[in-house]
Amino acid sequence: MDRMRAMEYFIRVVEAGSFAGAARELDVSPPAVTQQVAALERALGAPLLRRSSRQLSLTADGELFLPACTNALAELRAAEARLSTNQVRASGKLLIGMARIVGQYVAPALTDFVARHPAMTLDVRVVQTPNAPLAALVDLLVFVGWPQETDMVAKRIAQTQFVTCASPAYWRARGLPQDPEELRGHTCLAFRTPWDVVLDLWKYRRGTEVRSVAIEPRIVTDDRDWMIQAAVRGAGVVRVADVAAPQIFEQGLLQPVLLDWETLEAPPIYAMYRRRPPARVRVFLDFLTEIFANLEASRPGGSDTKREPVPMPAHFRRGWLGPLSRRTRISKVDRPKT
Numbered sequence: 001m002d003r004m005r006a007m008e009y010f011i012r013v014v015e016a017g018s019f020a021g022a023a024r025e026l027d028v029s030p031p032a033v034t035q036q037v038a039a040l041e042r043a044l045g046a047p048l049l050r051r052s053s054r055q056l057s058l059t060a061d062g063e064l065f066l067p068a069c070t071n072a073l074a075e076l077r078a079a080e081a082r083l084s085t086n087q088v089r090a091s092g093k094l095l096i097g098m099a100r101i102v103g104q105y106v107a108p109a110l111t112d113f114v115a116r117h118p119a120m121t122l123d124v125r126v127v128q129t130p131n132a133p134l135a136a137l138v139d140l141l142v143f144v145g146w147p148q149e150t151d152m153v154a155k156r157i158a159q160t161q162f163v164t165c166a167s168p169a170y171w172r173a174r175g176l177p178q179d180p181e182e183l184r185g186h187t188c189l190a191f192r193t194p195w196d197v198v199l200d201l202w203k204y205r206r207g208t209e210v211r212s213v214a215i216e217p218r219i220v221t222d223d224r225d226w227m228i229q230a231a232v233r234g235a236g237v238v239r240v241a242d243v244a245a246p247q248i249f250e251q252g253l254l255q256p257v258l259l260d261w262e263t264l265e266a267p268p269i270y271a272m273y274r275r276r277p278p279a280r281v282r283v284f285l286d287f288l289t290e291i292f293a294n295l296e297a298s299r300p301g302g303s304d305t306k307r308e309p310v311p312m313p314a315h316f317r318r319g320w321l322g323p324l325s326r327r328t329r330i331s332k333v334d335r336p337k338t
Contacts, residue, residue: 004076006040007069009033010048014066018056090279091119097127097138101224102269105243106142106291113287120280128194130272140281141272142288144241146312152272155285158292159309160241162263164202165254170234176257180204180211187236189227190217195316198323202239203264211261214325228254241266243295265313 012022013033023030041048048062058066098106103124114122127134127141130148135141147154164183166174177183183202190200198220204211218236221227231238232253248254271288273281314320 002036003040003043004073006036006043008073009036010040011066011069011073013037013049013056014058014062090117090283092278092280093121093123094140094280094284095123095125095138096284097125097132097135097141097143099128099143100126101144101241101243102142104225105295106288109287109291113284117280117283120283139273139277140284142269143272144243144267144269146268146316147270147272150272153275153277155271155273156268156309157271157285157288158243158269158295160243160266160269162202162239162266163242163249163254163256164237164239164258164263165231165249165256166237167232167234167253168255170231170236171255171257173234178258180213180258180261183213183215183237188215188217189219189221189231189236189238190215191224191227191238191240192220192222194222196321197316199239200323201325204258204261205264206261210264239263243269243292264310266310268309 009022009026012025013019016022016025019033019037020030023033026033037049044061044065046061047059048065050057050059103126110122110124114120125134125138127138127143129135129143129145130141130150142157144160164180166186174186177186180202188200190198192198198217200215200217200220202213202215204213219227219230224240227238228240228248230236232248238254242249249256269292271285273285277285
């Protein structure tokens with residue numbers, strides 16, 4: 001039994017004064033109305049109507065139940081109307097999960113967003129990966145990496161680009177590398193991902209030439225901000241995504257090198273959300289798309305070419321742990337001979 005439909009049929013019968021009259025108003029057959037009301041009475045364990053050949057009247061239980069039905073249906077219709085309005089007009093609270101690297105780039109523009117959408121409020125939480133516990137609770141998740149299989153919609157909103165860089169003072173003291181292989185002789189800092197992979201294998205391509213440079217990092221950290229600040233102070237060479245610290249490049253605190261080489265395996269930025277999102281999710285997606293379109297038009301080194309999507313690398317797909325260069329060497333040694 002459809003409880004809400006049965007309650008509506010019960011109200012219509014009382015208003016029309018007969019099952020036949022309610023059926024005409026509802027554009028259904030009289031037996032359908034009779035069956036729904038009878039099922040409701042059985043479910044409640046009490047008769048709601050006195051039936052006679054001449055008229056219908058409410059029982060004592062029916063008189064108690066009628067206003068409850070009326071109020072429940074009115075509240076349901078009001079809630080449906082509010083949801084329908086929210087589908088058209090961006091309003092209400094939006095709970096956003098956002099990786100730190102994305103958040104620091106988006107944050108300066110949030111003032112403009114809330115000014116454009118005064119009926120919305122934002123609750124922004126730090127969520128690094130789709131596997132984090134809070135990820136399942138947010139309306140919209142924005143993260144750096146490749147999405148795994150999910151029943152949510154995953155939309156790529158930007159493609160990052162790795163930048164190899166160090167402070168100008170470091171380059172003056174150690175010299176600028178002209179080939180990726182020369183990085184082996186430099187002091188390097190490596191990042192450890194949230195899924196516990198040390199990115200110490202830096203890959204480059206120029207035309208048909210490909211370089212895979214296994215660095216020996218002096219420092220490994222999972223704090224990207226700390227790593228960048230250490231590089232600014234001359235600690236060594238870092239490879240960072242261009243969204244990590246755009247102002248650092250604009251101010252000349254870090255100097256990119258090897259710009260004639262394309263860096264490989266840079267992660268994309270994805271937004272994930274449930275199907276048929278309300279207007280508040282859609283307008284924030286448009287906002288993010290605009291922000292990162294501007295980013296891709298002003299990359300370090302003057303490259304304004306929109307990047308093609310980067311396929312998911314093996315270390316991400318296979319769930320490797322530890323130093324990437326070591327896992328790569330192990331995989332080569334353990335590979336069966338053909």
